[in-house]
Amino acid sequence: MLRLLRPLLLLLLLPPPGSPEPLGLAQLSPGSPPQAPDLLYADGLRAYAAGAWGPAVALLREALRSRAALGRARLDCGASCAAEPGAALPAVLLGAPEPDSGPEATQGSWEQQLLRAALRRADCLTQCAARRLGPGGAARLRVVRALRDAFRRREPYNYLQRAYYQLKKLDLAAAAAHTFFVANPMHLQMREDMAKYRRMSGVQPQSFRDLETPPHWAVYDTSLELLGRQEAGLALPRLEEALQGSLAQMESCRADCEGPEEQQGAEEEEEDGAGSQGGLYEAIAGHWVRVLQCRQRCVEEMATRPGRSFPVPDFLPSQLRRLHEAYAQVGNLSQAIENVLSVLLFYPEDEAAKGALNQYQAQLGEPRPGLGPREDIQRFILRSLGEKRQLYYAMEHLGTNFKDPDPWTPAALIPEALREKLREDQEKRPWDHEPPKPKPLTYWKDVLLLEGVTLTQDSRQLNGSERAVLDGLLTPAECGVLLQLAKDAAGAGARSGYRGRRSPHTPHERFEGLTVLKAAQMARSGTVGSQGAKLLLEVSERVRTLTQAYFSPERPLHLSFTHLVCRSAIEGEQEQRMDLSHPVHADNCVLDPDTGECWREPPAYTYRDYSGLLYLNDDFQGGDLFFTEPNALTVTARVRPRCGRLVAFSSGGENPHGVWAVTRGRRCALALWHTWAPEHREQEWLEAKELLQESEEEEEEEEEEEEMPSKDPSPEPPGRRHQGVRDKAGKPPRVREEL
Known part of the structure; x- marks a missing residue:
């Protein structure tokens, strides 16, 4: 009965219509x-x-708040129970286990201490959880792994x-959408929804706030902005707050590690290598290793x-470096020394840190007693x-x-038998297989399969790997036919792939897309000319x-996706524009620009092997294609679109690319992706080909019927007789009425 009444009870907790909503998600059921x-x-x-x-x-x-309450209770109970007398674990467990631990009496002594401490800690945690979470405590609120992943x-x-x-609460709708989008930046549907929210009159810029931003990231970003403006004095409190927030976030995560253990599958046990072997001590050891x-x-x-797949390298040491530099800028040399000594705890041989330490000590003059590394960092390192x-x-x-997640772990800590294996593992690349290596210049040759096609730039001239610019793939007349096709399809309201009027990448441009199948269907209905649809194929x-022929002569390529796309600058929205038409990405x-790595995993289209952009026009401003280094900042090459120009390149992390903003006019291109995998061949291309062939056959049959003399002299029905009649615009009357 309670399960059935829960939705009604929670509905009563909602504020009445028209009442102000909180900025965040306030507690619905306090106490x-x-x-x-x-x-x-x-x-x-x-x-x-x-x-x-x-x-x-x-x-x-309420589900979000219940999960947050469970996490807070586990963190607080763990801290309070660890501080109780008699709850500390035996000292033998704090360091490396000793294989020869002494006589049996001593071994029994620490075994009794361990079990006694574990029982006391369990009793304390159970009672604390019951006080905080109600009868049943944490066991009643256990969250399975699938739900943890969803959250x-x-x-x-x-x-x-x-x-x-749906409830007309646009401010909170935009906030919730932004919160989801921050953690899922590749979610195309949410990207479209975000663009729609930005165009809504009831949504303000401050509505796009992250309701789940970890506090240390928000403060850290603010401190970086202040440091960029040379305001070290204002940045220091926020840098300190960011460091404390980072350590607190880590403690919260560690508390979650002590939650109830779920039954692991065979694959997970093999990955962790800590599966239970059936005995008491093996089970204890396996669980402890997983913790x-x-x-x-x-x-x-x-x-x-949030939204990134990989961590910022050396995040804690980098915060300490910024702290000691900021303290030195404001003249607080004692705090500067404390933080630079903390950096040396991670990297004792860091020349820059040692040089800064010598400089601070020389400026300080007489040594002051008590100056040493930060205690919170010392505790963190010793425990780790x-x-x-x-x-x-x-x-x-x-x-x-x-x-090991840390590059600062001393080599002496690692057993000698493991060092060689770990060294080999660290040298492995993060992708499934090695990226294509640059081929020698003698391999590349001018491709003359098509008359008039010339190689304008090769990979060497484009400062990269497996890139090429070829001209002459289209005549001006063919460019005109495809441009007209895009224009007619846009006028008829066909925006396949992207339903919004504005670009999914920037609010300053309109984006129109047409697939080969949609073009064939529109040609079949008479909405667009069949010549353009056939030429597209x-x-x-x-x-x-x-x-x-150019990149993969020894292995067949298949079309994976074909898209005729046009980007148009929106008049009146181009002043002081700082964004890109298409952000830097790999296909x-x-x-991950922070680490320079590119991870071949979903949501990326991992089956794409080569990409191509065939341009149709150049009568616009901006819109150049550019390649960058993996950091997504350093531009290595730039290509100006023109009719018939093809830019082809491999689709991996060796070719990050983006598009400069289109600030005037309309830029159209045919985007194509190729794959070695036959199972990912573009099925819509085959369907479009069949559809156009059927239309062509029907037209031929109708022409034959018109040429054959009729045996029946009686007139044809009006519908059949006037089927080929067109209006002044060249369109059948039925199509004109639909438009």
Whole structure:
């Protein structure tokens, strides 16, 4: 009965219509114990599917708060119970396990201490959780891994933004959409929704706020802005707050690692290498190793920005470097020394840090007693090194796995037997297979498969790998036919692939897209001319043949996707424009500019192997294609579009590229992607070809029937007789009425 009444009870908690909503998501049920997040989330999705937007909002919000309350309770209870007398673990567990631990009496002593401390800690945690979370404590609110992943991906906000929109709460709808989009920047549907929210009159710029931003990231970004303006005095409090927030975020993550252990599958046990072997001590060791592995991963989680796949390298040491430099700028040399000494705890041989330390000490004059590294950093490093010792011991003696997230771990800490293996693992590239290596110039040759096609620039001239610019693939007349096709299709309202009027990448441009199948369907209905649709198919095959001959003569390429796209500058919105028409990206991997890596994993189109852009015009301003280094900042080459010019390149992380803003006019191009995988061949291309062939055959049959003399002298029915009649615009009357 309570399960059935929950949506109605939560609906009563919603504010009345017209009442102001909070900036964030305020507590709906203060003072009452939280309910199970998984049940709340499941009920919220049911209400969403039924179109009950009010209950859906209440349930989803309560699920988010219930999960947050569970995390806070676990963190607070863990800290308070660890500080209780008699709850400390035996000292033997704080360092590396010793294989020869002494006589049996001593071994029994530490074993009793361990079990006694574990029992006391468990009793304390159970009672604390019951006080904070109600009867049953954390066991009642246990969150399964699938739900944790959904919350980590911020999926509830995807449903919330839609529900808020239906409730006419546009401010919160935009906030929820932005919160989801920050963590899922490759989500195309949400990208379109964000563009729509920006065009709505009831949505203000401040509506686009991240409701889940970790506090340390917000403060850290503010401090960087202040440092960029040379305001070190104002930046210092925020830098300190960011460092403390980073350490607090790590403690919260570590507390989650001590939650209930889920049953692992065979694949997960093989990956962790810490599966239970059936005995008491093996089970204890396996669980403890998994907890330690989880704790060590918290460094990466804390250093990973929302929406990014990989952490900022050396995040904690980099914060300490900025701190000691900022303190030195304002003349606080004691604090500068404290922070630079903390950097040396991570990297004792860092020449820049040692040089800064000598400079600060010389400026300070007489040495001051008590100056040393920060205590919070000392505690962090000592605890981390103790955990690493245990993990490396388990790795060497128990066959478990451990990927050290820190580059500062001393080599002496790693057992000699493991160093060579770890060195080989670190040298492996992050993608599934090696990217194509640059071929010698003698390999490249001018491709003369098509008359009039010339190689304008090769990879050497474009300062990269597997890039080429070829001219002469289209005549001016062919460019005109395809431009007219794009114009007619846009006029008829065909925007396949992108339904919004504005570009999904920038609010300052309009974006129109046409696929080969849509073009064939429109040609079949008479909306556009069949000549343009046929030429679209012919040209795409022309580009595929040329790309295969140039880059992959030994292995066939297949068209994966073909898209005729036009970008138009919106008048009156080009002043002081700083964005790009298309941000820097790679076509088959997720580019991480912070690390310079490109990870061939979803949501990227991992099956794409080569890309091509065939330009149709040049009567516009801006819109140049450019290639960059993996940092997405350093431009290595720039290509100006023109009719018949093809830019072809491999689709991986070796070719990050973007498009400069189109500030005037309309830029049209045929975008093509090729794949070696036959199963990813573009099926719509084949369907379009069949559709156009059928139309051509029907036209031929009608012509034959008109030429044959009729045996029946009676007149034909009006509908059949006037089927070929067209108006002054050249369109059938039926099509004109539809338009």
